[in-house]
Amino acid sequence: xxxxxxxxxxxxxxxxxxxxxxxxxxxxxxxxxxxxxxxxxxxxxxxxxxxxxxxxxxxxxxxxxxxxxxxxxxxxxxxxxxxxxxxxxxxxxxxxxxxxxxxxxxxxxxxxxxxxxxxxxxxxx
Amino acid sequence: xxxxxxxxxxxxxxxxxxxxxxxxxxxxxxxxxxxxxxxxxxxxxxxxxxxxxxxxxxxxxxxxxxxxxxxxxxxxxxxxxxxxxxxxxxxxxxxxxxxxxxxxxxxxxxxxxxxxxxxxxxxxx
Numbered sequence: 001x002x003x004x005x006x007x008x009x010x011x012x013x014x015x016x017x018x019x020x021x022x023x024x025x026x027x028x029x030x031x032x033x034x035x036x037x038x039x040x041x042x043x044x045x046x047x048x049x050x051x052x053x054x055x056x057x058x059x060x061x062x063x064x065x066x067x068x069x070x071x072x073x074x075x076x077x078x079x080x081x082x083x084x085x086x087x088x089x090x091x092x093x094x095x096x097x098x099x100x101x102x103x104x105x106x107x108x109x110x111x112x113x114x115x116x117x118x119x120x121x122x123x124x125x
Numbered sequence: 126x127x128x129x130x131x132x133x134x135x136x137x138x139x140x141x142x143x144x145x146x147x148x149x150x151x152x153x154x155x156x157x158x159x160x161x162x163x164x165x166x167x168x169x170x171x172x173x174x175x176x177x178x179x180x181x182x183x184x185x186x187x188x189x190x191x192x193x194x195x196x197x198x199x200x201x202x203x204x205x206x207x208x209x210x211x212x213x214x215x216x217x218x219x220x221x222x223x224x225x226x227x228x229x230x231x232x233x234x235x236x237x238x239x240x241x242x243x244x245x246x247x248x249x250x
Contacts, residue, residue, distance in 0.1 A: 007191075009206045011197050030231055031179035031207045034159060046231060054156035058202070066132075073134050081134045082156045098160070104157055 012038065016098050018125060023117055025101060025109055027124045037101040037122065041093040048088070048111035055103045056085045062097030066090070097118055132155065137185055141223050143250060146241055150226060151250040152233055162226040162247065166218040173236035179206045180228045187222030191215070209211070 005058075010028050015038055019026060024043045029036035041064060057066060058080035065075045066081060067090040073081050083089050110118045135153050144151060147167045154161035166189060182191060183205035191198045191206060192215040198206050208214050209216055216224075235243045 007158070007193065007196075007198060007208060007212065008204060009200055009204050012203045012205070029181065029205065029207050031181055032159060033219075034227075036181070036205070036207075051242060056154065056156055056161070068132060071132075073132060076132055078137045079134050080154065080161070081132060082154050082161075083132060084156075087132065087205070100159075102159075103158070114146075 009072055009086075010036075012020055012100065015125060016040065016060070022096075023109070024119055025122055026105060027122050030105065031104070033105055034102060035105045035122075036069075037103070038125075040096060041091060041097045041098050041099055043093065045091045046092045046113055046115065046117055048113045049113040050103075050107055052083055052085050053104045053107045054085050055107060056101065056104070057081055057083065058100040060098045062093065062095060064097045064099060065092045065094075067092055135161075137225065139163065140250060141185070147221075149232070149244055150247055152247050153250060155230065159227060160230045160232075162228070163250075164169060164224050164226060165221075166216055166224055167221045168218065170216045171235055171238055171240065171242055172215045173238045175208075175210055175228075175232055175236040177210050178184055178229045178232045179210050180232060181226065182206055182208065182216070183225040183227070185223040185225055187220060189222045189224060190217045190219075192217055212249065 019040050022040050025037040025039040059075040064075045144165050150162040150164040184200040189200045
């Protein structure tokens with residue numbers, strides 16, 4: 001049996017206090033090749049999709065609209081949605097929103113698009 | 126690009142209202158071979174470990190203590206912990222706790238142990 005001294009809890013609200021910019025996901029956990037990320041959102045993101053990765057958006061605080069080509073989903077605190085791989089989407093937050101992401105370690109925030117909003121290397125906090 | 130009409134949000138608090146038993150995880154989402162599960166906990170579970178799966182416990186409401194062989198971690202709402210594969214653990218909730226689990230689709234609730242608390246087939250809600 002492995003030792004477990006490295007098992008430490010993470011307080012999501014406390015972690016969010018340390019994030020002062022938008023659209024810049026931080027890594028707060030990793031398991032089974034997947035990452036737990038926290039990100040503050042405000043405004044409109046870019047349309048994109050992830051070729052081979054499903055992506056979970058869980059709203060911790062605030063409101064988030066995820067636009068699809070033919071519909072949209074409006075999320076409040078305590079609500080989540082899974083965006084399947086290959087599906088074009090655009091996150092939009094009219095006001096600041098605090099969002100937990102769950103997705104493969106390999107997922108790029110802008111998916112198939114690379115531009116000034118792309119974050120190649122994520123900070124762990 | 127794939128169609129996305131099947132993308133629907135999930136309200137975690139609403140889902141918990143439909144769960145009336147303890148230690149019986151329900152599946153509320155699936156992505157990348159991983160499952161999002163909701164479970165109400167109360168009392169002590171069995172000591173177990175998962176041979177090849179890391180497991181995330183996120184407390185939505187209440188308090189949860191995860192005991193390890195040489196320490197324990199106490200979680201409140203908004204806190205999570207990742208229990209690495211191979212590590213013996215025992216969840217204990219003195220009072221009712223509402224917990225979101227994130228783990229591979231293959232994960233058995235009692236890990237390496239099979240007894241009357243094992244849930245072989247999980248309901249999707």
